[in-house]
Amino acid sequence: MAAAAPADAVRFGWIGVGNRGTSLLRAGLGVGAIEVTAVCDLDPQKTGRAVDFVQTARSRKPAVVTGGPDEYKRLLDRKDVDAVLIATPMQEHARMAIDALKAGKHVISEVPAALTVQECWDLVRAAKASKATYMMAENVCYYETNMAVLNMVKQGLFGELTYGECGYVHDTRYLQYTPEGKLTWRGERLNQPGNRYPTHAIGPVSHWMDINRSDRFVSIASQSSRAAGLADYVKKKFGADSPLMKMPMAGDSNISLLRTEKGRLIELRYDTTSPRPHPSTTYHNLQGTQGSYRDEENRQDIWLESRSPKVEWEDFKKYLAEFQHPLWKKQTGDQYTMHRGADQLMLRDFANVFQEKRESPVTVLDAAAWSAILELSATSVEAGGAPQQFPDFARA
Ligand SMILES: NC(=O)c1ccc[n+]([C@@H]2O[C@H](COP(=O)([O-])OP(=O)(O)OC[C@H]3O[C@@H](n4cnc5c(N)ncnc54)[C@H](O)[C@@H]3O)[C@@H](O)[C@H]2O)c1
Structure with missing residues (x-):
C-alpha cells in the first residue's frame, strides 16, 4: 500500500537504476525515513521503471534526470535532494561520489568505492572537506x-x-x-x-x-x-x-x-x-x-x-x-529480503545516521x-x- 514518507525523511536522488540500483530502490521504498525525489540513469526505460516503483510505493513521482554520462550533475544541483545513492558501474563510483560530496550531498555508494589508490585518496580528501556524510554500501x-x-x-x-x-x-x-x-x-x-x-x-x-x-x-x-x-x-x-x-x-x-x-x-x-x-x-x-x-x-x-x-x-x-x-x-517482519535482508537494514541504518548524529557505519x-x-x-x-x-x- 502507498504511504507518504514523514516530513523529516532524507530526500534521495538515485543515480543508476539498473539491476542493483532497482533492487536497492525497492528495498529503500520500504524504509519510512527515505524519500526518493529524483532518479537518474542513461537509459530512459530504466528511469521509467524506477518512477513506477516510487509512484506505486509513495503515490508521488520523482524527478527524472537522463541523457549523457555527466547528466547526474543536474541531479546534484537539485535543492530537493539531500543524499544520493550511487549504483552505476564501478568505473563511475569515485567521480560521482566526489562530485556529490563537493555539492554538499550525503553519499551512499555501491562497492567498490574506487578503482585506484589515487581515486581513494581523492575520495577521502573530498569527504574530509565536505560537511556531508559518506558511506560505502557494503551490505555483507x-x-x-x-x-x-x-x-x-x-x-x-x-x-x-x-x-x-x-x-x-x-x-x-x-x-x-x-x-x-x-x-x-x-x-x-x-x-x-x-x-x-x-x-x-x-x-x-x-x-x-x-x-x-x-x-x-x-x-x-x-x-x-x-x-x-x-x-x-x-x-x-x-x-x-x-x-x-x-x-x-x-x-x-x-x-x-x-x-x-x-x-x-x-x-x-x-x-x-x-x-x-x-x-x-x-x-x-x-x-x-x-x-x-x-x-x-x-x-x-x-x-x-x-x-x-x-x-x-x-x-x-x-x-x-x-x-x-x-x-x-x-528489524520489522516486513523487510525486503534481498541479500538475507541486509540491503534494507543497511539503507535504514544510513538514513538514521543523520537523525541520530552518528558516524557513518562504513566510513x-x-x-x-x-x-x-x-x-x-x-x-x-x-x-x-x-x-x-x-x-x-x-x-x-
Ligand atoms: N552490493 C551488492 O550486493 C551488489 C550486487 C550487484 C552489483 N553491485 C554493484 O552495483 C553496481 C551496479 O551494478 P549492476 O549490476 O546494477 O549494473 P547494471 O549495468 O545493471 O546497472 C548500472 C546502471 O547504471 C547506469 N549508468 C551507467 N553510467 C551512468 C551514468 N554516467 N549516469 C547515470 N547512469 C549510468 C546504466 O545505464 C545502468 O542502468 C556495480 O558497481 C556493482 O559492483 C553490488
Whole structure:
C-alpha cells in the first residue's frame, strides 16, 4: 500500500537504476525515513521503471534526470535532494561520489568505492572537506550472522583476534558478455590482474578486527592462478573464432595475504570466472585466542573455549538469539529480503545516521582501505607476489 514518507525523511536522488540500483530502490521504498525525489540513469526505460516503483510505493513521482554520462550533475544541483545513492558501474563510483560530496550531498555508494589508490585518496580528501556524510554500501557487513559475530568480538568471546580467512567466489561468467558477444562494463575489466571485487569478503573481517579504528592494514602480497575458465566458456558460447578468444585475461583465482599493524593476518580469495555452485557468494572465517568461527557455503559454525561443551564445532544458530545485534533486533517482519535482508537494514541504518548524529557505519577510510586492494593486489601480482604497502588514508 502507498504511504507518504514523514516530513523529516532524507530526500534521495538515485543515480543508476539498473539491476542493483532497482533492487536497492525497492528495498529503500520500504524504509519510512527515505524519500526518493529524483532518479537518474542513461537509459530512459530504466528511469521509467524506477518512477513506477516510487509512484506505486509513495503515490508521488520523482524527478527524472537522463541523457549523457555527466547528466547526474543536474541531479546534484537539485535543492530537493539531500543524499544520493550511487549504483552505476564501478568505473563511475569515485567521480560521482566526489562530485556529490563537493555539492554538499550525503553519499551512499555501491562497492567498490574506487578503482585506484589515487581515486581513494581523492575520495577521502573530498569527504574530509565536505560537511556531508559518506558511506560505502557494503551490505555483507549487515548480514545477521556477521553482525552477531561483531557483537561477540566486542564482548571478548573470541579473545584476541589473530587470523581471518575470507573470499568472494561467485561464478559471474554470464555477466561479462552481452548476448551478442560484446563486453559488458564488468567484462571490460577482465584483463585487470589481482582482486577486482574485494569488499564483500574483506568488509566483515575488517570490522571484526577493528581496522581503521584500533588497527590498520599495512601490507598485501598477492598471487593469481593461470587464466583458463573464461577461454573455455567463450569457446562454448561464442565459438573458437570469436575475437573474445584473443582478449588478454587475468588469472581465474587470486589469493591475497594482508597483514595488519597489530600483526593479524587475513587470507583473501577472489574468483568470479570458475564454474561452481554457490549457496553463498562469500565466506568469512575468524580465529581468536579463545574461539573460532567459520561461515562457508551459507553454513555457520562456532567453537568457543569458554562455552562449547566438546572440542567440536557447534551450529552458530545456538548463539544467534543471545548475541543478535541490536540493529537486527529492531528489524520489522516486513523487510525486503534481498541479500538475507541486509540491503534494507543497511539503507535504514544510513538514513538514521543523520537523525541520530552518528558516524557513518562504513566510513570513507573503510571504503578507501578496502577498495585500494584492487590496485595494490594487481601491482603485487605483476611484481611476482611482492608485498605492497597500504597508504595510511587517515593522514589525508
Ligand atoms: N552490493 C551488492 O550486493 C551488489 C550486487 C550487484 C552489483 N553491485 C554493484 O552495483 C553496481 C551496479 O551494478 P549492476 O549490476 O546494477 O549494473 P547494471 O549495468 O545493471 O546497472 C548500472 C546502471 O547504471 C547506469 N549508468 C551507467 N553510467 C551512468 C551514468 N554516467 N549516469 C547515470 N547512469 C549510468 C546504466 O545505464 C545502468 O542502468 C556495480 O558497481 C556493482 O559492483 C553490488
